Amino acid sequence: MADYDLAIRGGQVATGFGTTRCDIGVRDGRIVALADSITNAAQVIAADGLLVLPGGVDSHCHIEEVSRGGYASTGDAEPPVTVSEESFATASASAFAGGTTSVVCFVPQWKGFGVWDRYVDARARAAKGMLDHSFHQIIADPTDEVMDIEVPRIVAEGVRSLKVFLTYEPLHLSDGQFLRVLTKARELGCLVTVHCENYDAINWRTHELLKHGMTAPKYHAWSRPPVVEREATHRAIALAELVDQPIQVFHVSCAEAAEEIARAQYRGVKVWGETCPQYVALTAADMDRPGFEGAKFMCSPSPRTTEEQARIWEMIRRGTLDVVSSDHCAFSYEGDKGKRQNGSDAVFRDIPNGIPGFATRLPIMFSEGVSKGRISLDEFVRLTSTNPARLMGLAPRKGMIAIGADADLALWDPAKKVTITNALMQHAIDYTPYEGLEVTGWPVATIRRGEVVMRDGKVQAEPGTGRFLPRGSYDFIRPRGVTPNGFDPAPPLNPG
Numbered sequence: 001m002a003d004y005d006l007a008i009r010g011g012q013v014a015t016g017f018g019t020t021r022c023d024i025g026v027r028d029g030r031i032v033a034l035a036d037s038i039t040n041a042a043q044v045i046a047a048d049g050l051l052v053l054p055g056g057v058d059s060h061c062h063i064e065e066v067s068r069g070g071y072a073s074t075g076d077a078e079p080p081v082t083v084s085e086e087s088f089a090t091a092s093a094s095a096f097a098g099g100t101t102s103v104v105c106f107v108p109q110w111k112g113f114g115v116w117d118r119y120v121d122a123r124a125r126a127a128k129g130m131l132d133h134s135f136h137q138i139i140a141d142p143t144d145e146v147m148d149i150e151v152p153r154i155v156a157e158g159v160r161s162l163k164v165f166l167t168y169e170p171l172h173l174s175d176g177q178f179l180r181v182l183t184k185a186r187e188l189g190c191l192v193t194v195h196c197e198n199y200d201a202i203n204w205r206t207h208e209l210l211k212h213g214m215t216a217p218k219y220h221a222w223s224r225p226p227v228v229e230r231e232a233t234h235r236a237i238a239l240a241e242l243v244d245q246p247i248q249v250f251h252v253s254c255a256e257a258a259e260e261i262a263r264a265q266y267r268g269v270k271v272w273g274e275t276c277p278q279y280v281a282l283t284a285a286d287m288d289r290p291g292f293e294g295a296k297f298m299c300s301p302s303p304r305t306t307e308e309q310a311r312i313w314e315m316i317r318r319g320t321l322d323v324v325s326s327d328h329c330a331f332s333y334e335g336d337k338g339k340r341q342n343g344s345d346a347v348f349r350d351i352p353n354g355i356p357g358f359a360t361r362l363p364i365m366f367s368e369g370v371s372k373g374r375i376s377l378d379e380f381v382r383l384t385s386t387n388p389a390r391l392m393g394l395a396p397r398k399g400m401i402a403i404g405a406d407a408d409l410a411l412w413d414p415a416k417k418v419t420i421t422n423a424l425m426q427h428a429i430d431y432t433p434y435e436g437l438e439v440t441g442w443p444v445a446t447i448r449r450g451e452v453v454m455r456d457g458k459v460q461a462e463p464g465t466g467r468f469l470p471r472g473s474y475d476f477i478r479p480r481g482v483t484p485n486g487f488d489p490a491p492p493l494n495p496g
């Protein structure tokens with residue numbers, strides 16, 4: 001009888017803290033041996049000439065979300081219920097195609113409704129996919145019932161992060177509502193993740209732009225310049241500091257917002273910054289393509305300039321931005337759920353925000369980062385796998401190549417040149433914003449809990465095999481115990 005179910009032999013194992021040549025032995029879906037030579041295995045995969053990376057952890061992505069408005073500013077009084085095009089099955093295929101094995105996605109909340117039913121629904125939907133998954137609970141309406149009864153129940157199930165929006169109709173919270181969420185998160189022991197843009201400022205500029213006939217997709221960027229993001233980032237951090245509640249600022253697109261994070265980190269505040277490939281690989285000029293094409297690049301915050309891209313790389317190198325997620329939030333170009341759902345001449349305000357990015361996250365960050373010498377291989381592994389796993393309380397089970405960790409791995413050819421096409425994405429969406437981009441470095445196999453789920457671009461996982469990842473209390477989300485005047489109105493229930 002074999003000692004191991006699987007051995008990965010001959011690869012360069014990139015741990016995020018150094019790269020070493022060793023074999024990996026897997027039993028019952030976990031890594032049980034790291035050694036010079038592992039031979040007695042039921043299945044052997046040769047990884048000569050390849051890097052062996054921990055499977056990607058995408059800690060911010062929107063999958064099969066059931067929404068009532070949001071991500072476009074049409075402001076309907078009674079928005080219809082819609083389900084996003086990307087199902088958990090198609091999202092899983094796309095993620096595996098790009099070397100990602102775990103995700104943290106969202107449980108929605110509709111204004112005027114509770115969250116428990118949404119949570120049960122999201123769990124059932126995710127169970128049909130192939131990705132290991134956890135959730136952020138969106139809070140769009142922090143009523144007594146939601147905050148005092150339903151959210152504690154969901155946290156007890158192992159959901160350890162709440163998500164708030166400071167913009168979007170009907171999702172955005174007032175400062176008072178945000179404080180309430182921060183306070184409850186502190187009490188229960190959760191991370192709070194925040195979309196930082198100023199709702200009223202965007203509305204005001206949008207109104208003025210439209211009044212002046214500036215309606216094309218490119219004016220999306222004009223409606224929300226960096227100052228709008230910087231202001232909301234500053235405010236989110238200040239309120240989190242007031243409450244003494246750890247937060248992660250999602251999708252930082254510009255240095256001036258990142259500088260707010262750096263300043264707070266210097267003061268010792270528990271705040272972390274995430275960015276996404278779109279902020280180093282796209283610019284606002286992409287939204288100025290002929291006709292309606294610019295809509296394909298529209299997401300929020302907006303892509304910026306090439307100068308800003310360089311500043312984002314610098315903020316990554318400094319460690320201010322330590323997680324790169326996809327913010328995959330995909331709408332096809334065509335079709336009644338797509339970018340043109342309000343017509344091919346819709347004003348920018350009425351075009352849904354969001355772009356696909358599961359399969360391109362690792363290849364773009366490797367190619368633009370490691371292959372072009374902007375970051376090291378260690379930094380790449382930490383940004384795309386180890387750091388998100390740690391910050392979300394999924395490590396050491398996820399995001400690491402270590403004894404006892406789940407055998408989630410990406411076998412990576414660092415020299416392979418690929419021209420990105422939509423067919424390679426394996427998602428449910430009819431385009432990729434990166435069509436034609438040439439990258440150096442590509443996954444040749446993805447392994448999830450010891451099972452080869454993608455080989456040479458062929459996804460071979462069974463629907464329904466993804467597992468829910470319950471999260472417990474962990475160090476990152478523990479408050480510092482520093483409150484103004486020492487007055488602590490929301491002591492943690494389990495200070496641990």
Ligand code: DUC
Nearest residue numbers: 071299300329353354
């Ligand atoms: N940004 C997007 O572009 N889409 C959805 C959510 C978000 O914050």
Ligand code: ZN
Nearest residue numbers: 195250251300
């Ligand atoms: Zn967001």
Ligand code: ZN
Nearest residue numbers: 060062327329
């Ligand atoms: Zn998002």
